[in-house]
Amino acid sequence: MIRADLVLSGFREVATLAAGPVPRLGPAMEELGRVEDGAVAIDAGRFVFVGTSRAAAREVRLRSGGRRIEMDGSCAVPGFVDPHTHLLFAGDRSGEVAAKVRGASYLEIARRGGGIFSTVRATRRASTAALFDAAEARLRRMAAWGTTTAEVKSGYALTHAGELRLLSLVPRLARRTGLRLVPTYLGAHAVPPEFAGRPGAYVEEIVGRTLPEVAHGRRARFADVFCEPGFFSPTQASRILTAARELGLGLRVHAEEFRHSGGARLAARLGAASADHLLAATDDDLARLAERGVTATLLPVTPFASLAPAPPRGRDFVEAGVPVALGSDLSPNSWVEGMPVVLAHAVYAARLTPAEALTAATVNAAHSLGLGGAAGTIAVGRDADLAVFPVRAVEEIPDRIGVAPTAVYRQGICLSSR
Amino acid sequence: MIRADLVLSGFREVATLAAGPVPRLGPAMEELGRVEDGAVAIDAGRFVFVGTSRAAAREVRLRSGGRRIEMDGSCAVPGFVDPHTHLLFAGDRSGEVAAKVRGASYLEIARRGGGIFSTVRATRRASTAALFDAAEARLRRMAAWGTTTAEVKSGYALTHAGELRLLSLVPRLARRTGLRLVPTYLGAHAVPPEFAGRPGAYVEEIVGRTLPEVAHGRRARFADVFCEPGFFSPTQASRILTAARELGLGLRVHAEEFRHSGGARLAARLGAASADHLLAATDDDLARLAERGVTATLLPVTPFASLAPAPPRGRDFVEAGVPVALGSDLSPNSWVEGMPVVLAHAVYAARLTPAEALTAATVNAAHSLGLGGAAGTIAVGRDADLAVFPVRAVEEIPDRIGVAPTAVYRQGICLSSR
Numbered sequence: 016m017i018r019a020d021l022v023l024s025g026f027r028e029v030a031t032l033a034a035g036p037v038p039r040l041g042p043a044m045e046e047l048g049r050v051e052d053g054a055v056a057i058d059a060g061r062f063v064f065v066g067t068s069r070a071a072a073r074e075v076r077l078r079s080g081g082r083r084i085e086m087d088g089s090c091a092v093p094g095f096v097d098p099h100t101h102l103l104f105a106g107d108r109s110g111e112v113a114a115k116v117r118g119a120s121y122l123e124i125a126r127r128g129g130g131i132f133s134t135v136r137a138t139r140r141a142s143t144a145a146l147f148d149a150a151e152a153r154l155r156r157m158a159a160w161g162t163t164t165a166e167v168k169s170g171y172a173l174t175h176a177g178e179l180r181l182l183s184l185v186p187r188l189a190r191r192t193g194l195r196l197v198p199t200y201l202g203a204h205a206v207p208p209e210f211a212g213r214p215g216a217y218v219e220e221i222v223g224r225t226l227p228e229v230a231h232g233r234r235a236r237f238a239d240v241f242c243e244p245g246f247f248s249p250t251q252a253s254r255i256l257t258a259a260r261e262l263g264l265g266l267r268v269h270a271e272e273f274r275h276s277g278g279a280r281l282a283a284r285l286g287a288a289s290a291d292h293l294l295a296a297t298d299d300d301l302a303r304l305a306e307r308g309v310t311a312t313l314l315p316v317t318p319f320a321s322l323a324p325a326p327p328r329g330r331d332f333v334e335a336g337v338p339v340a341l342g343s344d345l346s347p348n349s350w351v352e353g354m355p356v357v358l359a360h361a362v363y364a365a366r367l368t369p370a371e372a373l374t375a376a377t378v379n380a381a382h383s384l385g386l387g388g389a390a391g392t393i394a395v396g397r398d399a400d401l402a403v404f405p406v407r408a409v410e411e412i413p414d415r416i417g418v419a420p421t422a423v424y425r426q427g428i429c430l431s432s433r
Numbered sequence: 434m435i436r437a438d439l440v441l442s443g444f445r446e447v448a449t450l451a452a453g454p455v456p457r458l459g460p461a462m463e464e465l466g467r468v469e470d471g472a473v474a475i476d477a478g479r480f481v482f483v484g485t486s487r488a489a490a491r492e493v494r495l496r497s498g499g500r501r502i503e504m505d506g507s508c509a510v511p512g513f514v515d516p517h518t519h520l521l522f523a524g525d526r527s528g529e530v531a532a533k534v535r536g537a538s539y540l541e542i543a544r545r546g547g548g549i550f551s552t553v554r555a556t557r558r559a560s561t562a563a564l565f566d567a568a569e570a571r572l573r574r575m576a577a578w579g580t581t582t583a584e585v586k587s588g589y590a591l592t593h594a595g596e597l598r599l600l601s602l603v604p605r606l607a608r609r610t611g612l613r614l615v616p617t618y619l620g621a622h623a624v625p626p627e628f629a630g631r632p633g634a635y636v637e638e639i640v641g642r643t644l645p646e647v648a649h650g651r652r653a654r655f656a657d658v659f660c661e662p663g664f665f666s667p668t669q670a671s672r673i674l675t676a677a678r679e680l681g682l683g684l685r686v687h688a689e690e691f692r693h694s695g696g697a698r699l700a701a702r703l704g705a706a707s708a709d710h711l712l713a714a715t716d717d718d719l720a721r722l723a724e725r726g727v728t729a730t731l732l733p734v735t736p737f738a739s740l741a742p743a744p745p746r747g748r749d750f751v752e753a754g755v756p757v758a759l760g761s762d763l764s765p766n767s768w769v770e771g772m773p774v775v776l777a778h779a780v781y782a783a784r785l786t787p788a789e790a791l792t793a794a795t796v797n798a799a800h801s802l803g804l805g806g807a808a809g810t811i812a813v814g815r816d817a818d819l820a821v822f823p824v825r826a827v828e829e830i831p832d833r834i835g836v837a838p839t840a841v842y843r844q845g846i847c848l849s850s851r
Contacts (some may be wrong), residue, residue, distance in 0.1 A: 244735065351834040
């Protein structure tokens with residue numbers, strides 16, 4: 016007999032995502048490991064049973080004081096894993112939007128004091144308490160949308176001390192909210208004003224000073240670089256990422272967002288965990304990413320919110336056998352907190368199927384964060400992270416654009432219910 | 434001294450939408466009637482005070498047992514008015530999505546038993562209780578997203594008795610949920626299988642039998658026609674809409690969604706309350722709608738969810754002086770319940786400014802439903818319908834894609850809070 020302190024039974028469908036290799040590639044991305052009339056049992060924060068409601072009734076006994084909840088007609092998926100967020104920032108850029116929709120370019124907006132450096136100014140000025148509170152509120156809303164694990168990038172301070180201050184918030188935010196957070200050092204988000212015209216000097220500050228402190232203090236698990244003309248060249252990115260790798264950090268790359276410049280190729284050469292954005296990636300890039308098993312983290316809301324000409328070509332990535340993950344890219348420029356909205360864009364803009372999108376936002380995203388054995392699936396022994404949706408089949412989650420979960424559990428604790 | 438049973442004060446910003454003519458046209462769509470450090474007072478379901486928090490402290494006295502709530506840092510807008518929903522249906526079509534993203538055409542999907550007629554079959558088969566329960570759940574989620582008034586179309590039964598059954602649910606749903614619902618008869622949504630090849634006979638059934646019963650029984654306030662090649666021609670639509678007008682019903686038209694066919698021109702000629710979709714509308718159509726003051730109800734999520742080539746060209750409508758409203762088009766083919774998601778698409782796809790989008794989703798949408806004096810604004814004497822958002826400026830509502838309200842009030846009653 017299995018003992019449990021919480022049993023959730025009577026799901027119309029549980030998508031466990033627990034069958035098959037990690038990451039899922041190509042046609043295997045459609046296999047959700049469904050259990051009809053499903054149930055899960057949870058004890059001390061972990062799944063101790065996953066199966067049918069009938070088997071749960073037979074095999075699981077509630078501990079004294081435990082609770083059984085009937086989930087009639089709803090469906091469960093693993094808690095979402097959001098593998099790309101710029102969570103830590105102050106201010107907002109909603110004042111730029113009217114100019115953007117009327118056709119103002121990025122450069123015009125920057126000239127008026129907008130764009131990324133307005134966020135850098137606001138973030139530098141903000142108190143640590145204000146940054147913490149804003150990030151906490153965002154995380155709570157992300158959790159209410161079903162996210163139980165998130166990557167969190169620094170990158171809006173662009174000074175040695177400022178980036179470390181941002182990273183120091185991540186473990187505190189994880190303790191406060193209960194979410195699993197994975198910190199990434201993105202000092203190379205842009206060349207800060209202090210180093211204008213001297214990007215090489217900034218790269219050397221990152222490599223010689225900040226990266227070692229990040230790595231030795233275990234402030235981040237990954238290093239990331241914005242590899243793009245006008246930001247960091249593939250050569251500069253390679254310098255930073257190679258140093259990061261030698262220090263034991265995993266690698267992520269913002270690659271081929273605006274123009275094709277070699278970031279995806281670099282990610283493949285270095286065996287990065289993830290190459291992200293990839294709007295301008297070529298078929299050759301896709302082949303290299305597939306060959307090296309580098310996850311393509313697609314961020315389909317970003318081109319929408321940037322009025323960019325086209326979404327990521329998700330189908331091509333799946334068909335090329337690239338491991339595909341989905342992220343929000345939560346930032347002042349793409350302010351989306353809800354993974355269900357991201358899933359809708361993955362389907363209707365990037366043309367993943369609903370099942371592929373669910374795989375990309377759970378087990379594949381976890382894999383890209385080095386959590387393939389820990390997050391993104393509903394399986395015995397794993398943290399009991401799941402999101403419950405008011406739908407009749409899990410395919411409806413992307414299809415019902417922006418549908419919100421009725422309950423979200425992290426380690427068996429209900430973080431949000433309505 | 435003003436007496437109130439509820440005071441909400443300390444809003445960073447209240448967008449009243451209460452200044453200026455109704456509907457708002459062109460540049461006036463940007464004027465939101467903001468009150469900084471705002472407050473509202475509510476008594477017996479209506480606003481009795483709208484102004485600054487300081488003035489509220491001076492001028493408003495709470496009744497015994499009344500309540501004052503501090504809204505630190507959040508912003509309020511009028512409850513959204515969703516002027517185009519196909520709320521009443523059974524089943525879902527999420528199973529078609531994988532084929533759609535892989536490139537299957539509407540006709541192929543119809544051949545496999547999908548498309549609108551699969552919804553018609555499911556709706557006809559569904560019990561009245563099941564239809565009611567599904568619609569009630571949708572309305573509660575819409576309300577949690579900030580919608581306090583919604584238009585509700587029939588149109589998935591396509592029989593005399595079936596359409597009347599759908600319309601009969603609307604007043605019951607309004608009583609149950611507290612929302613203000615406006616019923617529209619859309620018998621002319623498609624030619625039903627029983628009349629295949631005999632569309633004229635179906636038009637005559639509508640005109641001779643169903644419309645008179647709808648009008649005399651006050652089952653609907655509007656009649657609507659899907660005017661599109663393969664559905665109803667402008668001549669057939671004109672026959673139906675002219676008869677509806679003679680019976681005292683207001684007119685709405687599904688016009689120019691897939692191909693240009695004359696629906697917008699017809700709406701202008703008949704002085705319809707609204708022409709909806711308008712993806713293929715010409716500049717000449719825009720000029721005619723502007724001249725006759727016909728509201729263009731734009732539905733920017735629909736082309737996204739239909740993988741259609743382009744969104745509505747919102748900026749052109751605003752600049753042509755057409756009254757612009759925004760709707761969800763909630764249906765199995767465009768299943769979005771949250772107006773904040775619609776607002777994001779209005780901005781980032783249709784290129785309205787955030788302020789224009791807020792105007793379109795409140796006061797202008799109310800105008801198109803004949804409720805210009807009753808809904809869509811925060812003003813003394815009006816129903817106390819408002820949505821509270823965790824943002825620092827109301828422009829952030831479209832910008833923060835899919836942001837959910839922290840509280841929603843309808844006639845002063847809190848329908849949803851988190």
